[in-house]
Each structure stands twice: as structure tokens, then as C-alpha cells.
Amino acid sequence: MTAKLALHNHGPIRQIQLAHAPVNALDTELCRGLISAIEQAHTDDVQGLVISGGDGIFSAGMDVPHLMAHGDDRGRLMESWQAFFGAVRAIGHSRIPVVMAIGGHCPAGGCVLSLAADYRIMAASSDAARPYRIGLNEVAVGLVAPEGIQRLLRRLVGVHRAGQMLTAGEMVSAERAHALGMVDELLPLEQVQARAIAWMQQLLALPRMPMLGTRAIARADLHEALAAEHIQLDRFVDAWYSADAQAALTALMARLGKG
Template sequence: MTTVKVESHENVTVLRLDNGVTNAIGPLMVDALCAAIDAIDDRTGAVVLAGNPKFFSMGLDLPHLLTLNRARMSDFFFRFNDVACTLLTLPLPTVCAMAGHAVAGGNILALTCDYRLGVAGKKIGLNEIQLGVPVPYLAGLMLGQLAGDRVVKKMLYEGCIMATDEARQVGLIDAVYPLESVEAQAIAKATEMAALSPAAFAAMKAVRVGMLQQQYKSNGWQKNEQFLDCWFSKQAQALLNEASRKFR
């Protein structure tokens, strides 16, 4: 059973995370995302990334990942960041329909999209520091492009989790809609953007995200290894194991 469902709405492809209530991100979901992205063809004019009404994604699948040794965790973590970079640089308009909460790794996937639409009462955030690990390098780059330094410090240094209304005010979410209409609004936005010149849009998107891609390619290996050093530290393992109970 796949953890990413692919749905077609005219020329808009919806990639729906489908891994239980939490939509936890593990190796199978990364594989499924890679396969879904690879299957996108020239009939697709835009992409919508969606989850479920409770969680867009709760983040990395801690109960599973904590069973992995460093080599296997390294393989997963590098592939997760690579698929995030692929989504970020996809030469198509991308819209994230966050009907549910988007936390940590879930928020990272949301940050890869060109537009993020949320629902009132839901929360987003990067709480990695509270778990003894840094926010992944690519995510920090994406966050820094979207928000001012005050917001970036609050999220990176304090692990701030914020409501969607606040996230919209600081530029992390583009709009907030009722739960029953957020996905329709995301598809409508994607359809609107797909009507633009594909070549012109791809060129402009490359301008916006190209520097982030270059920085990740230049520094990503070292930064990912720093993350893994922290992940396998005694302090982080204790905090991560405690947090993993929330997934059960």
C-alpha cells in the first residue's frame, strides 16, 4: 500500500500524503514521493500537496527512525532532503493544502511549495531544537527566504509552533480558509497558475529557488552530517524517544 496517493483534477496533480492519521514521514513515504514526482508528465500543469484534516504531517516517523543505525538513518535523511529539494525546484507551480497541522518534517514539505494555504485553528512549526536536533539545513534556507530574522530566530532557536493566522501574518502561509474549502481553493490556485506560460514560469521559479538549490548542493552534505551527529547524541535520543510516544 502506497503512502502517497496521486489524484488528477484536469491538469492539476494532487499528491496526497496517506500514512495514517499522523502522516509520519519515513522511508516508504520518501520512496512514494519520489515515485509520484517521477511519474509527473507534461499533462500536469501544476501540483497540489495535501494531507488529511487532522495532520498534513506530524513530521518524521520517530518510532521507526529511532530503530535505525547511523548508516540507515543517514540514507533516509539524505533522501528526505533530496526529495524536498526536488519539490522545491520542480519547474511547475506547487500549492500546499494544509487542512491539518504541519509540524517539523511536515512543515518542511510545506515550505517546498510555492504557495501554502492553511485552515484556522491548525498549527505549523519547526520544533526540532526542542528535540535536541537542528532544523535541517535546506529547511532553514527556505524559511530564511520567506520570513524576517525575528521570525526565523523564533522558529529555529525556540522551536516555535504557531497558529495559521499568525503564520499568515508573518508570511509563512499565503491564505487561511475553512476546512471544507481549503483543498478546492488550493486546486483553484494551482489551476490559475497552470494557465501561465510554462516556460516563463519555470524560468522565474529558477530565479527564486536557484540560489537555495546551489547552497544546498554546496553545503548540504556537511550540514546533514551535523544533524545526524546531534540525532545520535545521548541528549537528543532521550528527547526523541519521549516525543515518539505522541505517534502511538
């Protein structure tokens, strides 16, 4: 386990909270910790999981400065991305239901984690002029979302809409995401966590084996999407070192003040 996560038990439900200040950037340690926490929940016979982040931001996505610090060490970079996609698979293949309590912005890697869950509850900003946003903006930083990740978005918003959003690297408001079916519920921030727990309690009140069996059938396409051949990690890491990606990532580092 890692100090970058906090665990809270609510009866048979365990909440895994991302706790990597200030923006829950997904570095290698955090991703590995998330995998371990989900595995431990299975060992502990937990019946449902709630994954939450911080108020105002669920996760800013992958920790780009952490990844850029790997430099030309392809092996370390591969390990970091293996940890991330491993965390996505841990959510997607979880034997127990997973609900995401998205308390704010949720770009890129954070969005990918949410797409692998059973249900997504997102906060609506109290300032209509500054809505919380969610989306896969990989194109903006010079990356191509793998086929498997694109499939996760397609299963929620449809093929055509997903293609438009991915190609443009579009970040949509929480309200738009709800209208598209990208998130399942939209609530004030202070209600998100409690509603996630309540939703899980309602699900767990159903006859257990029929619920889990039906869930497994319903998520078969998600499991297929996360197969290695649809992620092609070697190709993804090779693309990281392309001129386009490095230029976009260097520009992002400059904007973050890390250049």
C-alpha cells in the same frame, strides 16, 4: 509508488495526497514514494502539483518511532534522512509549480516540505481555542535544523523572526503563520483543496514559458539552500546520536506510548 500516497488528476494538475494513517508520519517508504510521484508527474507531462495531507493534520513530521527502530545502524538512519531531504529537494527542484494544501497541523518535517513549495494554503480550525499549528520544533526533540532548512524559513518570514522561531522551536497558529507570511492563504478546511487547485489553474493560465522562466529565477535562492553543503547530512546524523538528542527523542517516544 507506495500505498502511502494517493494520486488524483484534475486536468493538467495532479494532486499527491499523503495517505499514511493516522498522522501521515514521514517514514522512508513515504518519502521515497513522494520523490517517485513527483518524478512520475514530470514524465507524464503534468503541469502543476498539489500536495495534500489529511483533514486535521497535514503531516506529523518524521516518523520518530521508525527512525528510533534503526538503533545504532547509522547506515539505515542515513538512508531514512536521505529519503526525507530527497523529498524536500524533489519539491524544491520540481520543474513544475507545487502548491501545498495544508489541512491541519504541520510540524517539523511536514513544515519543511511546505517551505519548499511555491505556495501554501492552510486550514483555519473551526475551534478558535484549538488552532492548527505549523512550525519547525526540532529543538524540542534535541535536533538542530540544518542551515539550508533555516534558509527556507528565512525567505518567508525574515532573518530575525526565523531565528527567534527556530531557536525556540516555536509552533505558531495558522493565523499567526499567515500574518508572518509563512503561509499564503488561510481558509476553512473544506475550502483548502479546491482553492489549491484553483490557484494552480490561475497560474497555469499564464503564458507558460515566461511563467516558468520567472519562477526559476525567483526560486534560485531556494535551490541554493537545498545544496548538500547547506544540509551537511553526515553532521546531522552524527548529532542524532548525541546525548541531548537521544534523551529528547526517548522522552518523545514515551509521550507517544512507544517507549
